[in-house]
Amino acid sequence: MDRLDGANRYAGRxxxxxxxxxxxxxxxxxxxACLLMWDSLGLLIVAPAAIATAMHSSxxxxxxxxxxxxxAVINEILVSLPVGLFVPFRRFRDxxxxxxxxxxxTDPYDDPESFYLLxxxxxxxxxxxxxxxxxxxxxxxxxxxxxxxxxQRFWRTEIALMRNGDRAVQGAWLRHGLGLGAVLLIxxxxxxxxxxYILLIAYPGMSLIxxxxxxxxxxADETLHRTAIVEASLFWRLLFLNNNFxxxxxxxxxxxxxxxxxxxxxERDRVLERNGGYVxxxxxxxxxxxxxxxxxxxxxxxxxxxxxxxxS
Numbered sequence: 001m002d003r004l005d006g007a008n009r010y011a012g013r014x015x016x017x018x019x020x021x022x023x024x025x026x027x028x029x030x031x032x033a034c035l036l037m038w039d040s041l042g043l044l045i046v047a048p049a050a051i052a053t054a055m056h057s058s059x060x061x062x063x064x065x066x067x068x069x070x071x072a073v074i075n076e077i078l079v080s081l082p083v084g085l086f087v088p089f090r091r092f093r094d095x096x097x098x099x100x101x102x103x104x105x106t107d108p109y110d111d112p113e114s115f116y117l118l119x120x121x122x123x124x125x126x127x128x129x130x131x132x133x134x135x136x137x138x139x140x141x142x143x144x145x146x147x148x149x150x151x152q153r154f155w156r157t158e159i160a161l162m163r164n165g166d167r168a169v170q171g172a173w174l175r176h177g178l179g180l181g182a183v184l185l186i187x188x189x190x191x192x193x194x195x196x197y198i199l200l201i202a203y204p205g206m207s208l209i210x211x212x213x214x215x216x217x218x219x220a221d222e223t224l225h226r227t228a229i230v231e232a233s234l235f236w237r238l239l240f241l242n243n244n245f246x247x248x249x250x251x252x253x254x255x256x257x258x259x260x261x262x263x264x265x266x267e268r269d270r271v272l273e274r275n276g277g278y279v280x281x282x283x284x285x286x287x288x289x290x291x292x293x294x295x296x297x298x299x300x301x302x303x304x305x306x307x308x309x310x311x312s
Contacts, residue, residue: 017068019258020059023241024068024078027055031083035190046200051239053084053205058241062257064093081179085202086151088176091158091169102250105226106219108300116219116300137294139287142214147206208239215286216246218278219301225276229264232282237261244283247275 034049056079062068063075079089095112104110108118117133125133135141136149161169187197212230220226230236230244241257243249245264248271252263264271272279280286289295 017256017258020062020068020256023055023062023238024059027052027059028081031056035187035192038190038192043196043200046196046204049201050204050208053202054208054239056083057205057209058239058243060089060092061096061243062241064089064096065253067256080175082176082183083202084205085180085183085198086147086206087154088172090172090175094168094172100250100253102223102226105223106217106300113213114217114300115213116296117298119299122299133298134294137296137298138292139214139290139295140292142210143207146210146214147203150206150210211236211283211286212240212243212246214290214295215280215283216243218296220276220278222276224274225278227275227278229271229275229279230283230286231279236283247271247278 030048031052034045034052037045060079063079066072067075068078069075076089082089099105099111099113101110106114106116108114108116108121115136122130122133132145132149136145158169158173162173184194187194215230216228217226218228224247227247227250229247232240232244236244242260243257245260248260248263248267249255251271251274252260255263
């Protein structure tokens with residue numbers, strides 16, 4: 001893969017990553033504070049609590065890339081409490097690292113984070129399911145339906161793997177179950193009904209993450225042209241830990257989040273040359289252009305896709 005010069009600059013030179021530690025402390029403190037204020041503020045806490053869960057997901061992403069310490073066990077412990085409920089950290093880690101095989105980006109066979117469908121999959125859908133996926137292709141639909149559709153597909157695959165005896169998957173879900181039990185006990189201890197936490201905090205938290213994933217990749221012949229830059233506001237940059245500079249992240253996956261903006265500003269012309277000018281002027285532009293309009297075809301264009309029998 002042709003990467004930006006110095007792509008591994010940060011892999012060998014480590015220092016105390018205080019911005020990541022501050023983000024970890026801040027996200028967990030906000031989450032705990034929201035839960036503790038349920039009795040006095042009621043539903044007013046759900047929006048900041050959802051933001052905290054989305055921030056926690058962004059921190060999990062940062063940590064699976066080897067931050068803020070050199071010790072993978074310590075890093076995992078830092079985000080081991082599954083406040084977002086739905087996805088085991090170790091499964092997120094393994095699937096996301098597979099997603100970083102950039103030559104297969106957007107491929108429904110090999111990219112576990114692809115939102116594209118295969119022609120045969122689309123052909124099996126009933127009218128109702130097709131309508132749901134058509135809506136999911138718009139920004140508003142992705143916010144409302146995206147988490148449910150993504151989790152249905154993810155859980156179905158995970159159950160099949162566990163039934164087939166995949167010990168790594170089984171172990172990941174066992175660890176997740178233990179952490180999930182702790183989260184639910186904390187939630188119940190604060191008096192928040194579980195249905196409110198699930199539907200008004202955890203689910204919207206996942207929807208917030210899909211603001212980013214809705215736009216960050218596209219199907220394109222050139223591998224480097226598949227990943228976007230979004231020039232987002234401060235709120236979104238912090239929420240996503242600068243992963244809105246997604247093309248930079250894919251070119252320098254070892255760089256800590258707080259360096260991505262610096263790299264973007266210093267190498268803007270080179271980044272845009274490499275990613276084919278795939279830049280969006282903020283998430284407001286995303287809403288204006290694709291709020292109720294489908295952004296891309298639902299079925300993958302299959303530029304270079306093989307079939308399972310063609311894969312070694």
